[in-house]
Amino acid sequence: MTIKQISVFVQNEPGRLLEFTDVLTKAGINMTALNLADVTDYGIVRVIVDDTEQAVAVLKENNYNVIVNDILCVDVTDEPGALHQILVKLADAGLNISYMYGFSNAGKASLVFKVDDLSKAIAALQ
Amino acid sequence: MIWNEPMETMSRDEMHALQSERLRDTVERVYQNVDFYRTKMQALGIEPGDIKTIDDIVKLPFTTKKDLRDNYPFKMCAAPQSQFVRIHASSGTTGKPTAVPHTRKDLDMFAECVARSICCAGGTKDDTIQVSYGYGLFTGGLGLHDGATRLGAGVIPASSGNTRNQLTLMKDFHPTILACTPSYAMFLAEALAEEGTKPEDIALRIGIFGAEPWSPEMRAKIEAGLGITAHDIYGLSEIMGPGVSCTCEHRNGLHICEDYFYPEILDPETLAPVGDGVVGELTFTHLTKEAMPLLRYRTRDLSSLDHSPCECGRTSVRMARIIGRSDDMLIIRGVNVFPSQIESVLLEVPEVSPNYVIIVDRKGTLDTIEVQVELNPEYMTDSVTEMEEIRKKIKQKLDSVLRISVILTLAEHKTIARSQGKAKRVIDKRQF
Numbered sequence: 370m371t372i373k374q375i376s377v378f379v380q381n382e383p384g385r386l387l388e389f390t391d392v393l394t395k396a397g398i399n400m401t402a403l404n405l406a407d408v409t410d411y412g413i414v415r416v417i418v419d420d421t422e423q424a425v426a427v428l429k430e431n432n433y434n435v436i437v438n439d440i441l442c443v444d445v446t447d448e449p450g451a452l453h454q455i456l457v458k459l460a461d462a463g464l465n466i467s468y469m470y471g472f473s474n475a476g477k478a479s480l481v482f483k484v485d486d487l488s489k490a491i492a493a494l495q
Numbered sequence: 496m497i498w499n500e501p502m503e504t505m506s507r508d509e510m511h512a513l514q515s516e517r518l519r520d521t522v523e524r525v526y527q528n529v530d531f532y533r534t535k536m537q538a539l540g541i542e543p544g545d546i547k548t549i550d551d552i553v554k555l556p557f558t559t560k561k562d563l564r565d566n567y568p569f570k571m572c573a574a575p576q577s578q579f580v581r582i583h584a585s586s587g588t589t590g591k592p593t594a595v596p597h598t599r600k601d602l603d604m605f606a607e608c609v610a611r612s613i614c615c616a617g618g619t620k621d622d623t624i625q626v627s628y629g630y631g632l633f634t635g636g637l638g639l640h641d642g643a644t645r646l647g648a649g650v651i652p653a654s655s656g657n658t659r660n661q662l663t664l665m666k667d668f669h670p671t672i673l674a675c676t677p678s679y680a681m682f683l684a685e686a687l688a689e690e691g692t693k694p695e696d697i698a699l700r701i702g703i704f705g706a707e708p709w710s711p712e713m714r715a716k717i718e719a720g721l722g723i724t725a726h727d728i729y730g731l732s733e734i735m736g737p738g739v740s741c742t743c744e745h746r747n748g749l750h751i752c753e754d755y756f757y758p759e760i761l762d763p764e765t766l767a768p769v770g771d772g773v774v775g776e777l778t779f780t781h782l783t784k785e786a787m788p789l790l791r792y793r794t795r796d797l798s799s800l801d802h803s804p805c806e807c808g809r810t811s812v813r814m815a816r817i818i819g820r821s822d823d824m825l826i827i828r829g830v831n832v833f834p835s836q837i838e839s840v841l842l843e844v845p846e847v848s849p850n851y852v853i854i855v856d857r858k859g860t861l862d863t864i865e866v867q868v869e870l871n872p873e874y875m876t877d878s879v880t881e882m883e884e885i886r887k888k889i890k891q892k893l894d895s896v897l898r899i900s901v902i903l904t905l906a907e908h909k910t911i912a913r914s915q916g917k918a919k920r921v922i923d924k925r926q927f
Contacts, residue, residue: 374877376875376876376877378870378875378882378905378907378908379907380906380907380910385907406879408879408882408883410904410905411882411904411905411906411907413876413877413878413879413882415877429872432907432908432909432910433907433908434870434872434875434907434908435872435875436875436876436877438877467878467880468878483877483878
């Protein structure tokens with residue numbers, strides 16, 4: 370399935386992530402997943418939230434550089450080889466993953482992938 | 496030792512007569528050959544015949560860096576390109592450099608002035624000079640090289656950079672004079688101390704440093720670190736390069752080669768010439784230059800003049816160490832950088848807004864320049880790779896226009912102060 374992911378540019382300075390979460394907290398936005406990619410002087414925060422539209426609106430109001438992408442999200446069972454199976458299918462379809470993150474909880478795992486061709490990836494996993 | 500006694504010790508009256516004769520000749524040549532000057536003089540209602548002595552110089556029009564840009568590359572020239580034997584260039588504000596051609600006679604004058612400067616600083620033909628200024632379009636390397644050769648001194652054409660190699664040359668070839676920017680001299684002194692070489696283990700006795708502002712405190716550190724007497728040499732490519740003036744053993748100002756370059760100090764507001772000791776904008780008029788003679792070229796450097804006799808015996812006027820600029824030009828590792836150059840590059844890059852902050856600092860002994868820019872919201876991406884490509888692209892553009900490596904930092908949108916009236920675009924943290 371596809372899911373909306375919000376990416377935000379933040380400078381790598383003390384308190385910058387805090388300011389970001391403060392904006393979302395005040396707007397009553399709940400985060401499902403968060404991933405932080407850092408260079409040295411800045412980072413890109415990628416989040417999946419319960420109300421994407423509202424989150425983008427408040428972030429823009431607060432002058433953040435924001436982009437929303439459709440991204441691949443796969444639910445698997447939390448057991449050895451589950452991710453491996455997915456990767457085999459994506460590799461067989463000739464797809465490249467530029468980044469991914471995931472977490473498991475209560476026997477279930479959710480994986481988020483940035484692939485170069487989203488619809489091809491969905492077809493490969495069906 | 497005085498390199499050219501007749502010229503450097505002539506009486507003030509003789510100098511006045513020589514300058515007057517040379518100015519008349521220069522004005523006649525630019526009036527005949529340079530549209531820019533003829534038009535300007537006609538607008539002021541003067542002709543070459545109105546210039547009788549050097550005192551009439553105040554009637555002549557000024558020349559600015561912008562005039563050189565507007566007439567790029569050779570429209571300010573009074574000689575045809577077939578007579579150019581070398582073309583130097585300095586960095587420009589819009590990516591285009593400022594061209595400075597020289598005829599054979601111009602390069603003769605250049606070598607003569609540098610030979611005088613090296614002697615002024617105490618050098619002789621028996622010295623060996625390590626020239627650690629950059630060789631190339633920048634006038635420092637080739638200028639010192641030709642002057643030292645004219646003097647008959649030995650030259651080690653080390654050029655700038657490759658510090659380890661510089662130290663090897665210094666220890667093995669026993670140069671007695673080092674010529675480079677003061678910040679590089681400082682860097683070399685520290686590198687020498689780091690590897691445990693003491694000043695008395697090398698043969699250096701004199702330093703000839705320029706192209707950058709430096710303080711007496713910095714001079715003291717360089718002198719202690721290298722075991723030398725440090726001298727200040729001044730010049731700018733539009734006028735010639737290093738050797739326009741240099742300090743003598745008394746180090747009470749820089750002796751100007753005023754038989755070639757007539758100096759004036761102008762009140763920055765009224766542009767009227769001011770008297771000795773008053774700080775203002777240093778302005779030069781070429782008296783013999785053939786390829787591109789400039790009248791009253793405004794250097795934007797702040798200094799003052801002193802015509803009182805110097806104990807060294809030279810009768811030439813002395814200028815005070817440059818104390819600053821009358822514009823926003825920065826000098827970073829010897830390279831001239833204008834904030835407007837950075838702005839014009841950023842305006843060509845859609846990914847960022849032209850809001851920027853320049854932070855100049857000195858890490859150890861070398862200057863650093865950081866340019867902070869804001870990413871435009873439309874170019875936001877979730878990919879670090881793409882973001883880094885944007886950064887790399889802008890850095891490369893800036894590096895090639897400024898001819899110096901910048902640190903480019905992407906900043907969050909709207910975090911950089913908007914220009915409300917006069918925005919503070921430059922933060923200079925250096926302590927000179």
